Amino acid sequence: MKKKTFPILLLIFLLAIGCSKKSPIEKVTKVFEKVKSETIFNLVEVEQKQIKGLNILDFGIEFPEEKHAAFFAKSSVISGEKQQVEIGSSSNIPFAVFVNGKKQFVQPKRRSFEFREIAYDIFNFQDSFNLDFNKGNNEIVIQTLSGERPKIYLKEISPPGKELKLKFGKWVFSKSLRNNFTKTLDLSDLNWQNKKLVMQHSIETPKVRTYPREANNEWTYSNGAAILGLMNIYNYNNDESLYNYVKQFCDFTLTNYDLLRKDYFDNNSLRCADYRMFRKAMLDDTGAPTLPLILIYQKTKDEKYIPLINEMAEYVSHGQARLSDGTLCRPEPVEMTVWADDMFMSAPMLLRVALINDDKSMADDAVKQILNIHNYLWDEKAELHKHAWFDDVKEQSQIFWSRANGWIIWAVTDALQFLPKESESYNKVMKIYNKIIRGIIKYQDTDGIWHQVLNNPTSFGETSGSAMFTMxxxxxxxxxxxxxxxxxxxLKGWKAISRKISNDGIVKDICRGTGIGYDEEFYMKRKRFPNDPRGLGALFTCAVEVEKLMKDQ
Structure with missing residues (x-):
């Protein structure tokens, strides 16, 4: 028995040594292989998913053959108390709203339908109005006048992330020859039908997968960053499997563009596959997600990628909200908030499109974002960046979040490799780079990791920020x-990061997507998902730079 035990222990020891000697790129290639094995380039039809609390009444879908009828829709609404609630609506047809038989609002215009999701859980409607509800169950009825494919969106207006006061039930629909609004509601002659089942296209995912949220080939900023990291590896070692995956990613996006556009705009599938591409509400939807197409275009020079690249670049340059000095900002959590994240969401894309289109103004804009966002968020005493600047009160947010600082240093490091070394812009960005590095090394723990809240060592060691700093x-x-x-x-940073990567390619302790928090507790309690792509792009890029460093030793 003892004779057999020694060879087994020796084998385990040798395997452990072998694993420990994996190069950084070998280590992260296992992660890529895991991601690739869980990526399916196929669309499936599923029951339509919808934005929480948004009621979509599309009478053209419910009654596709009716061209001249007026319509009714009815639902129950549960209210926790007797209260008045503000409702937002968009419509292309005159309509009236009755609650418990009483007419409470009339929209009298025929007009073009306009609705926009302008940020996470923030919407622009054409109208807003107050409705009175009793405690308990209420009946709401919508009556339209006749018109071509009447459509109405209704939603309770509430602050992002807050629980809704109302709970709507299922809607039923009817058509009518009545074409005027009356004071009293008579529904006795109507025949009601249930809402039709509407399907949408979603990206197929394995039943069991490591990262449980968006598909690995969905149009997201996190997947855009991950693809940037993969192409950084490919540019270093010419691994064709990486290039083929990225090209398949891009071609899958383009192939399905028209189908998904129809889903989003014609069928009201506001959460179909790649919906962010059509929402175009923020830099998260338009800047970093476009990087895969840009990188593949730079490799192939295939013009088929250019229209979508330019569509997104147009939004970044002219569609996103800005402060008076041109700094990109968001309407969340309050109007005119500058986010650290948006340096990465904008500058890498702008610099690359500037090269493609020979457009110096885009490169200048990228530099402007780097300089301005740094100036708004830099804390001279801590030598770190805060997560946000609230322009309405001229104050920074409170917390030094790891990945917020990471997005900034990644964008700065990336920019230095594009700007002409003799230019004034290069010198200005280099000064920022040096300031950040001098600051960030002070917060590296003795084991090499950086923490979720950088100046709080009791917060968890966070992988994505650590990879960005190490890179x-x-x-x-x-x-x-x-x-x-x-x-x-x-090297200490890489050693700490590599301990977060299992031998089967699973990366732990990547903080999930994170909005602007007002206190440490918000950041300390954020969930962590294995193989969250928000950390993978930095991890892949970090592996390249560390491997170069090791080879030069």
Whole structure:
């Protein structure tokens, strides 16, 4: 028995040594293989998913053959108390709203339908009005006048993330020859039908997968960042499997564009596959998600990618809200908020499209975002960036979030590789780079990791931010921006990060997508999902820079 035990233990020991000697790129290639194995390039039809609390009354879908009828829709509404609630609506047809038999609102105009989701859980409607509800069950009835494919959206207006006061039941529909609004509601002559089942296209995903949320080939900023990381590996080692995956990703997006556009706009499938591409409400929808198409175009020069690249670039340049000085901002959590994240969501895309289109103004805009966002968010005492700037009160947010600082240093590091070294812009961005590096190394823990809240070592060691910082330091040494004394910070960082990666390609401790928090607790309690792509792109890029660093030793 003892004779058999020794060889087994020796084998385990040798396997452990072998694993520990994997190069950074070998280590993260396992992660890529895991992601690839859980990616299916196929659309499936599923029952339509919808934005929470949004009621879509599309009479053209319910009664496709009716061209001249007026329509009714009816539902129950449960209210926790007797209250008045503000409702937002968009419509292309005159309509009246009755609650418990009483007419409470009339929209009298025939007009074009306009509705926009302008940020996470924030919407622009054409109208807003108050409705009175009793405690308990209420009946709501919508009556339209006749018209071509009448459509109405209704939603309770509430702050993002807050529980809704009302709970709507299922809607039923009827058609009518009545074409005027009366004071009293008579429904006795109407025949009601249930809402039709509407299908939408979604990206097929495995029944069991590591990352449980968006598909790995969905149009998202996180997948855009992950693809950037993969192409950084490909540009280093010419691994064709990486290139083929990225090209398949891009071609899948383009192939399904028209079908999904029809889903989104014609069938009201506001959560169909790649819906962010059509929502175009923020830089998260338009900047970083476009990177895969840009990178493949730069490789193939295939013009089929250009229209969508330019569509998204137009939004980044002219569609996103800005402060008076041109700094990109968002309407959340309050109007005119500058986010650290948006330096990465904008600058890498702008710099690359500037090259494609030979458009210096886009490169200048990228530099402007880097300089301005840094100036708004930099805390001189801590030598870190805050997560946000609230322009309405001229104040920074309170917390030094790891990935917020990471997005910034990644964008800065990326920009230095595009700007002409003799330019004033390069020198200005380089000064910012050096300031950030001097600050960030102070917050590296003794084991090499950086924490979720950078100045709070009791917060968890966070993988995505740590990868971004390690990548930036290693790139600095590799490019001669930093002297060799910084090598140890990069190598310690990689050692800590590599402990977060299992042998079967699963990365842990990546903070989920995170809005602007007002206190430490918000950041400390954020969920972590394995193989969240919000950390993978930085991890892949980090592996390249650390491997270069190790080879130069």
């Amino acid at each position: 930036a330091i290693a790139a600095g040494v590799n490019n001669g921006w930093l002297d060799n004394s910084y090598k140890d910070h990069a």
